[in-house]
Amino acid sequence: MQQEKKQMMPYIESRLRHNILEMPKEIRRASGISIYGRRIKSLVFTTDLAIIKNCDADAVFAVYPFTPQQSISDALIKAAYVPVFCGVGGGTTQGLRTINLAKDAESQGAMGVVLNAPINNLNLMAVSRAVDIPVIITVVDSKTDIGARIENGASILNVASGPSTPELVRSIRAEYPDVPIIATGGNRPDYILETIEAGANAITYTPPSTQDLFKTMMAKYRG
Numbered sequence: 001m002q003q004e005k006k007q008m009m010p011y012i013e014s015r016l017r018h019n020i021l022e023m024p025k026e027i028r029r030a031s032g033i034s035i036y037g038r039r040i041k042s043l044v045f046t047t048d049l050a051i052i053k054n055c056d057a058d059a060v061f062a063v064y065p066f067t068p069q070q071s072i073s074d075a076l077i078k079a080a081y082v083p084v085f086c087g088v089g090g091g092t093t094q095g096l097r098t099i100n101l102a103k104d105a106e107s108q109g110a111m112g113v114v115l116n117a118p119i120n121n122l123n124l125m126a127v128s129r130a131v132d133i134p135v136i137i138t139v140v141d142s143k144t145d146i147g148a149r150i151e152n153g154a155s156i157l158n159v160a161s162g163p164s165t166p167e168l169v170r171s172i173r174a175e176y177p178d179v180p181i182i183a184t185g186g187n188r189p190d191y192i193l194e195t196i197e198a199g200a201n202a203i204t205y206t207p208p209s210t211q212d213l214f215k216t217m218m219a220k221y222r223g
Contacts, residue, residue, distance in 0.1 A: 019054075020054045020055055020056055021044075021055040021208075023044070023055070024185075024189050024192055026189045026193045027196075027203045029193065029196055030042075030196045030202055032058075032202060033156065033201045033202050035134060036111070038083065038111075040083070041058050041201075041203070042058045042059070042202070042205055043057060043059045043060065043202060043203070043205065044057035044207055045184070045204040045206045045207070046061075046207055047064050048209075048210060049075070049076070051207050052079060053079060053080070055207065057205065058082060058083075059082050059084065060076065060082060060084040061085050061114070061182075062084055062085065063086075063087035068086070068089050068093060068101050070101065070108070073104070073105050073110065077105075077108050083110075083111035085113070085114055085136060086105040086108075087113075087115075087116070088102045088113045088114065088115065088127070089115065089116065089119070090116030090117065090118055090119030090123070090138070091117075091119075094119060095123060099126050099127055099130050102127045103130050103131060105133075112133050112134035113127065113131060113133065113135055114136045114138065115136065117137075117138045117139065117140045119137070121148055121151075124137060124149065124152045124153055125152040128154070128155075134156055135153055136154070136157070136182065137149050137156075139160070139168070141161060141164075141168070146172055146175070146176060146179070147176075150179065155180065156180040156181070156182055157172065157179055157181050157182070158182045158183070158184075159181055159183040159200070160183070161184075162184075165184050165185075165195055166183075166194045169181055169183050169195060169198040169200050170199055172199070173198065180202075181199060181200050181202075182200065182202045182203070182204060183195045183198075183200035184203075185200075185204060187205060187207070187208070192205070
């Protein structure tokens with residue numbers, strides 16, 4: 001029997017848009033999370049529109065260290081080619097404002113909303129009942145009651161525990177084998193691979209800053 005020939009995937013580029021920021025190839029080893037039929041493996045952790053428009057991530061993880069604003073989420077969703085997961089508070093911003101931000105993000109077209117670790121379960125439940133898109137809850141340490149988070153409406157866990165992330169992912173996966181897990185992978189290939197092997201389904205990748213990317217480009221120009 002003749003062996004079936006594997007078809008190569010064609011790549012389409014343009015004269016100008018060929019120098020994009022590529023996600024580390026290690027992320028391809030993740031299982032991914034299927035959301036509305038779309039498989040998400042890589043999420044670029046940025047709100048930089050230039051990077052969002054010029055990278056090959058499966059989605060955007062738009063969480064930033066300020067109170068969430070509708071104008072920011074609207075701009076990111078409109079500019080992105082790929083789905084956007086929007087931060088809607090949970091730390092400084094809680095209560096009714098968080099619920100309203102989540103509803104606004106859904107109406108703007110966000111694929112999911114992200115809540116910070118300090119949010120209480122009552123507020124989490126209120127958000128999950130207010131929207132019909134996945135609610136992602138951030139987990140930063142082993143003290144988190146994962147069962148309670150799931151019971152109160154968390155669809156996906158976002159594990160962000162710095163250097164301890166792989167260990168925390170492994171611990172959660174042992175107790176909850178089927179829960180969808182996104183985990184921070186930083187920007188080191190070995191760390192990304194370790195996190196995937198620990199049980200993460202998808203990885204948030206921290207890209208170089210535009211300043212760092214400019215340094216590389218200017219070095220080529222000078223050479």
